[in-house]
Amino acid sequence: MKMSRFAMRAFMIAACLTPTAFVVKSAFADDDESGDESESAATQGEAMTSADLPKKRRAVLEGLIKNDKILINVTAREMPASPDILNLGRRTVPALARCVADNVDNQLRASCANLLGRLGDKAALPALHSALEAWDAHVRRAAIDALRKVPDRSSFLPLSKILEREDEEGGNIAAALDALGVLSDKRAVPLLEKHLRDDKDPYVRSAAFRGLWKTRHIMARSNVIAFLKLALNSDSPDLMLAATFSASEVRAPELVDPLVRIMKKSPDARTKNRAVYALGKIGDRSATAALVKHLPKVRESRMLNNIAFALERLDSKAFFQAAEGLITHQQAQIRFNTAFVLGDVRRPEGLPLLKGALSDQNDGVKLNAVSAIGKLDTQDGVALLEHYVDDSNAGLQQAAIYALYALSAMKRTDLVFKKIYDAHKDKPEFASARLDAAVALGRAHDPRVTTDLMTCLELRTCSAWQVDGALRASNLPEIPGRVLVTWVKDRPEVTDLVGALKPQGASTVALGKAKAGLALRDLPGTINALDLAGDLGDQSALDVLRPLLGHENARLRAHASVALARWGDTSADAVILRDLENAPHDQLPHAVRLLSRVNETAARTRLLPELVKRIAQSDRDLSVAAAAVQLAWDPDAGVFSLLNALGSTERRERDLAEMYLRRSTHPKTTELLRRALSRETRTPVRDQLRRILDLRAAAETSSHTATGMPMQAHKYHR
Amino acid sequence: MKSYPFLMVSCLTLFACGGVAVEPVVAEGPHDEPVPATEPRATLRVAVDLDRRTGCEEAFDLAVYAHRAVERIAWEPPSAASPCVARSATVTFVPSRLPQAELISFMRSHARLLEVKP
Known part of the structure; x- marks a missing residue:
């Protein structure tokens, strides 16, 4: 020791x-x-x-x-x-x-x-x-x-x-x-x-802290708060950091004082930021004075951002009063950060401050102010932004156009098309700006950019997720075939897109690729082809895939059996269920993802009663995995098993339920989690539901907005 | 593509948004439980303006779901730039537990403006 x-x-x-x-x-x-x-x-x-x-x-x-x-x-x-x-x-x-x-x-x-x-x-x-x-x-x-x-x-x-x-x-x-x-x-x-x-x-103490944190669901809340206080007040940087994370989940007002102390005294920027974040989550107004007092000392953008969001909850007026001083601060870096944060806060009260920043001598501040106005929850900034749509400063001009595009809820496609996409045609120096415009327009399913987005995907200049929606929505007859050709060139990321577009002949190609994969001992390539074959649902493939039900490689067998079950081959059902019960526990999440691909009602109807039986089994890993599949197939019914698991006396069961609920991509899941949170009376489960919703919101918005308008880089991490 | 800084900013922004999430109104009684399939449901389409604040949609959901007769609030994507104004949603509820008129009144108490859509 x-x-x-x-x-x-x-x-x-x-x-x-x-x-x-x-x-x-x-x-x-x-x-x-x-x-x-x-x-x-x-x-x-x-x-x-x-x-x-x-x-x-x-x-x-x-x-x-x-x-x-x-x-x-x-x-x-x-x-x-x-x-x-x-x-x-x-x-x-x-x-x-x-x-x-x-x-x-x-x-x-x-x-x-x-x-x-x-x-x-x-x-x-x-x-x-x-x-x-x-x-x-x-x-x-x-x-x-x-x-x-x-x-x-x-x-x-x-x-x-x-x-x-x-x-x-x-x-x-x-x-x-x-x-x-x-x-x-x-x-x-x-x-x-x-x-x-x-x-x-300190290493052992950190492990003891983690252990207690994992045990919190069977401890009295006062004891949880006591050990969090102990860690926050400790002299160990690792313990303090870990405790700030926990504090933001527990959200106990008793933790405000130690968190404020960390904000003021900790030499570690990450710990300080996490402390401020936790103060925001706790939402206790007693922290307001300390946050406001700390604000003028902040030179770092992420801290400014965290304080802004904490204050927005605690005392919005106090934040805007402080921001008034910061947006006219003598240091440009602070004005730059403040303009950005005012946009992120999104409140209309930020508009007068940002309007002032448009006259700033520093172009970076101006640029952030323009972008920020586009994020505010008010249309009053439109007239201000219109002044910049023909600005000689290309960066400022583009920022204004994207801000107006955002404020129009992506309706002003012509503005982006004419002023950026079309205006920069045949100008190699603006290729990147043009591509950004194409991706932004693609989000609005503007057909004028579809061909360019397809080429962009083929050239690997765009990622599949950036163009997926535009290509799915396209009526161009060439798109399905081109997407299929892209998939054939070892691009598994477009598998779902091919499955959705169902190009002519795709099933033959998928089976051909599966056979080639088998011959070349290419396991990832084979199972990707099997997944696509399952999506395409071609009866002619049954004879090709049935022999794989006896394959000695469990993963290959699993993908083949799921594809076959989707097509109605009932002999695959028994293989799926047997392999599920025999699977190593650490491979069950993979099995859940695979089974979640089953969209066919007939296959679900056959398999669901068997899964429900397994939900009731004593093997909790298998039980929660079966519940996660049910969530994917029938969220209204499946969510209750996972909510029960979240409230389990067993930590592992709770953690597994949290993982599956976080990962669920079904659009209804968020609604069901909000409903559950609203009605939840068990404090630790409420904390966990709150955390899952926050994490899902973060993941969802980043995936939605990442294909949108380009923005200025801003260096902060939490 | 220049999407990485944007992505990063978006992620961080959302984390921050989590920091201002609103406390739910905690319902009395046990945690969420299924309503028997035999109980008839009804749906109601509404147009809503919410309080302009971060997480306005979630705050409305958390408040309205506190009534156990409300089974589902399905939001349509925002039609305007603001996520808090001119929103449309379809509410599924159990009329035997909460008559439509009371539901409307209950939802209005959590919105700036709420109108029933035909």
Whole structure:
């Protein structure tokens, strides 16, 4: 516990990497630990079946399910790769548990423990508990981490013994506190509190804080506030920062004083910003005076922004009074930031201040003022902006045009088209400005720019999400075919667009690409083609895909079975359900995304009763995943299971529900979450719902507006 | 494309907007529960002007959903630049629990202006 922080972190990183380093060799099954994103990882050229693996490893792999002793005497050279073991799913748990218990190679034991954590099956708990008494610290660490991923109250005593070991590594102590935190066990609270209060090691204290934070749903609110206060008032920068995040979720007025102190005294800009953000979230007017007093000292744009938003809630008048002084401040940087923030606040009260800023000598201030006027919730700025639509300063002119476009709710397309898009035709130096205009006009589905947007997508100058809406709305006959050609050139990001446009012959092409992918052992390419084939729904493909139901690669089998189920092939249903139950827990989010693609009523009607049965099962990861699929298919009914999970006594269940609710792309989800928040009486669930809504709003607006009008760069992060 | 700074600004702006989100009116009784499918629903189309503040639409939702007879408020995308004025929504509700006239009166108490659309 006396290790230096650097040494401790080095140990932690080494401990995390060791299992992977020793086990992952060439794998025939792709490893999707990090979700869909890893599908694009370089697995091309890798074997897709076990036939290509070295003989010994293949033999071990083939025996894993039948023989639970097979890993006892296996060596590192003979051990199959992690993705290949995970590919076999939870049926490998008995063999992996014996590996943890009985293999003498500590690195292999750690690797097996790591895999057991990922599989998430509680049958592994006895073996993992025993491994906590291993001599080797790496093995103990792998077991602790696995127990964190498979939280169960039976792990309390074994984990608490780790804290009592006099020779235990600091990293293991911290990991054990993290694991204790997710057990949702009240017995863990005094241990966590003791380490938060008394431990000398800031790293361990941070872990104790995280553990308490994860346990907050079974603690009295006064105790939650007490440990947050303790952390906010501590001398540890990491603890203070973590506590500012938590404070913005708990929103307790009792935290105002320590947060104000951090705003005034903390040397760390991020912590200060988070403190101000939390003050805004808490919304207690007692913070107003401190925020107003702090405002003139602010030189940093993000802090100015955070104070503005905090004050807007606490005392809007106070903010505008202060802004009056700042917009005429002697330093241009402050005037520049203030103009920007006045736009972000969006209140009409900002207009007189911004009007004044239009006369500023500094072009940057002027530019920000023009853009800001376009964001205000008032049409009174239109006349001011009209003066700049022919300005000789190109930047100012464009900012004014986009501001007017925004104020017209994207109705003044002619203005953008004539003054930017058409005016800069055949001027290479304005190519970028012209493209921005095309993307902005594309958002309004202006047909005059469709061809350019298509070319832009083909040239990879635009991203798919920037042009998706315009291309979907287009009536040009050439667009579906061109989008299909784009997809064929290894552009999986346009898969959904192809599926929506359904170009002629696309099904043949998709199946051809799937077959080519199989022949070339290109797993990501194959499953992408299978997904598209599922979208296109061509009956002629059934014979091609049915053999894949028996494929040994679980991911490939899953994508094929979902595509087949969508077309009405009922034999695929059983494969889907069997694979879902056997899937490693950390791959269930991927399965949810895949099943969410099923739009066909017939397939949903067949599969839904089976999913509902699984919602009621005791395997909570599977239960919440099944509820997430129901949310995608029928949000009105599905939301209640996830709301129940949000209010669960188990932290893991709550976190899973939050993750799925955050990720849900169904347009109704936000409405349902607002309804739930409005009626929610359980404080921790309300906090969680508030947080989910905030995060969804942030994600939604960034995706909506990112294709819109270009804006000036403004450097701030929270 | 010059969208990255814009994207970043948008994200941060929204985070900040979260900071001014309005507290819901907490309903009494248990948390949200489904209304039995057998209970008849009705819909009402309304045009609404809301208080001009950040998060105006959500604030209205949180206030109106507090009445458990309101099942859904489906907003149409804003037709004007402001997200708070000239908004249209379709409200699904359970008339046996909340008659239409009372619903209208209840919603008006949370809006600057509310008119029923034909």
